Amino acid sequence: MSEDIFKVVELVGTSDESISKAIKGAVAKAGSTLRHMGWFKVTEIRGHIKGNEVDSYQVTIKAGFKLED
Amino acid sequence: MSEDIFKVVELVGTSDESISKAIKGAVAKAGSTLRHMGWFKVTEIRGHIKGNEVDSYQVTIKAGFKLED
């Protein structure tokens, strides 16, 4: 039977290197307290500028994880 | 006085029968840990297809509950 329930949390990862590192960082950090995360969806890509250069990326994701029975 | 504060959580319920069963399942599951839920709002209706038939519905809701004093 497939009547699973998922909870969705919203996270912002930051990286001074790339968009994907910001996503990976948020997923890894959340994984230290949440189990069973199954998917994510990017909802916003922002960043800081310093001295006319991109200083860091901030990527907001929604991540879903299965609630245990 | 009506200065209550609510928290909003996002949940995905699934059902292989109907959209409303997916909503009810998510509300019931969340109710086992959250008290004082007062309302929900549907934000997405998706589903899985298997063998050219709808296999299950996945309904995303936001549910609000009152924070205790």
Add this chain to the structure above:
Amino acid sequence: MSEDIFKVVELVGTSDESISKAIKGAVAKAGSTLRHMGWFKVTEIRGHIKGNEVDSYQVTIKAGFKLED
């Protein structure tokens, strides 16, 4: 000639049974004062929760009806 003009009204139907009963109730009620309604579009699906169960559905629709000449 097809230069008809329609007016669009926004209604919220409620039902403690199902989403479609909420839609039907709103259409029937509006029909007691509006003639010539031709179509509807669902714009929001919400509901009330009581005792960790779905207590009622509230479905917002826009309904269009032809203005008489």
Add this chain to the structure above:
Amino acid sequence: MSEDIFKVVELVGTSDESISKAIKGAVAKAGSTLRHMGWFKVTEIRGHIKGNEVDSYQVTIKAGFKLED
């Protein structure tokens, strides 16, 4: 390796009975020419009104299917 590619098609199913029958009809019809459909997402729920009653539901879905190698 998971480098699959999917195509997404947009369909409108209609039913004079229910929202879910409209979804099921669209999926079944599409299945007669498309193989490997895996998921759908509801993007609009509309309907026709006749004699102040809901005459039919029109549900727009996007359905994704895997392109064969």
Add this chain to the structure above:
Amino acid sequence: MSEDIFKVVELVGTSDESISKAIKGAVAKAGSTLRHMGWFKVTEIRGHIKGNEVDSYQVTIKAGFKLED
């Protein structure tokens, strides 16, 4: 290094006086259990009407706070 991770929570504050009091109430309440909140974003402004007067404001915010290392 700036690889901080933030979590975003959604809250609804209410006030019978003003929009900003509703925001402040939600932030203060959340602050009793969350540390390191850094920013908020208003996502909806609603309210109740009683006797043809605005009875209360309900302001939905998303608030971000830094996850501790």
Add this chain to the structure above:
Amino acid sequence: MSEDIFKVVELVGTSDESISKAIKGAVAKAGSTLRHMGWFKVTEIRGHIKGNEVDSYQVTIKAGFKLED
């Protein structure tokens, strides 16, 4: 039984003082012809500028009121 039907109207209130006065004005004015208004939702905040100063606020709201049986 909770099968109430609501109608939603869209109003623009204006005030040369504040956003909340614009909301209150729209609600009070509508209340002279509509009974049973229960809630509002802000959908747009605009304003006029004169001589490089804010001259007035225009706040668009949707207000819902219960249709009588």
Add this chain to the structure above:
Amino acid sequence: MSEDIFKVVELVGTSDESISKAIKGAVAKAGSTLRHMGWFKVTEIRGHIKGNEVDSYQVTIKAGFKLED
């Protein structure tokens, strides 16, 4: 003092000739019962197709008019 209140109505004009004729028709028709209309905003442009040709345009507008004191 500029504390005017406006009401907003939603209309669909149709024309088998052009988008602007559909707008003009809706405004003229509404003007037979509403006074003081001041502005409109286009919210949707649709149309019917017959025999692989555009048969008519349907343009949805929101129109605002000042409520009398």
Add this chain to the structure above:
Amino acid sequence: MSEDIFKVVELVGTSDESISKAIKGAVAKAGSTLRHMGWFKVTEIRGHIKGNEVDSYQVTIKAGFKLED
């Protein structure tokens, strides 16, 4: 019985004369391979500028056509 199924395709028509010619061109072109097109909806109006003058209009439409039994 009204259980018809429609498919929706997205097209971009271009015209150096007018928005409506861009729509008509897309509908006519699509009609050479698709039968039973019934409606369209404009989803984007763009254009090219050359020498500070509008050089062409690009209008994106979604067009629906009935799938044959």
Add this chain to the structure above:
Amino acid sequence: MSEDIFKVVELVGTSDESISKAIKGAVAKAGSTLRHMGWFKVTEIRGHIKGNEVDSYQVTIKAGFKLED
């Protein structure tokens, strides 16, 4: 190499005749100070009503132009 950078400006053209004249007017006016404009995108179509007739169209566009090296 194609590493060009474009700037996007937002303009509102008005015309008492047609939507396309409003667009053309905005492009021509902007062209007196901006060079290298390449494209536009319509973001809003509004208008004024006087005496129950459309008095003027206001069309908001975003226009992109290449920054010189």
Add this chain to the structure above:
Amino acid sequence: MSEDIFKVVELVGTSDESISKAIKGAVAKAGSTLRHMGWFKVTEIRGHIKGNEVDSYQVTIKAGFKLED
């Protein structure tokens, strides 16, 4: 003749007191270099939180001003 052209600029005002002070500050600042500003529209309301209290409001507005002939 009403063939005026307007330019729209996007500004963020900040205030540690209120939303309306943030709007007023942005309008006043812009007014020191732009003439003929006529209207604004709020597009985002955010803020900073420090020590679990709202530290400042950041309100993003779009402001339109008439281009001189």
Add this chain to the structure above:
Amino acid sequence: MSEDIFKVVELVGTSDESISKAIKGAVAKAGSTLRHMGWFKVTEIRGHIKGNEVDSYQVTIKAGFKLED
């Protein structure tokens, strides 16, 4: 003359390495059956998570190609 007509298709590319590889894969795959593709637009970035790590990226694009005369 520039009265070209384009069709727009929606595709989902997946990659376990990066967002851009997911885009490239979708474009390459579509290119095996579609000629004259000219542009794409990213409409969604999602992904799968396994063992608290990003397992794959799923990027949805719309791609436009010119219909042949």
Add this chain to the structure above:
Amino acid sequence: MSEDIFKVVELVGTSDESISKAIKGAVAKAGSTLRHMGWFKVTEIRGHIKGNEVDSYQVTIKAGFKLED
């Protein structure tokens, strides 16, 4: 005191290599005339296709910079 005012500009960066290079290029170019840029937000990711391969990325950003006192 934190009553700073920011202006927001919209830019499109292009790169034939990656999304992030397109962002960096836009920021660097804008930095040659704007000082005090503090943040950016990605609003659109598009690209050109040539010979069934991604030829270049076009990334639209909004960038905010502080207006000097």
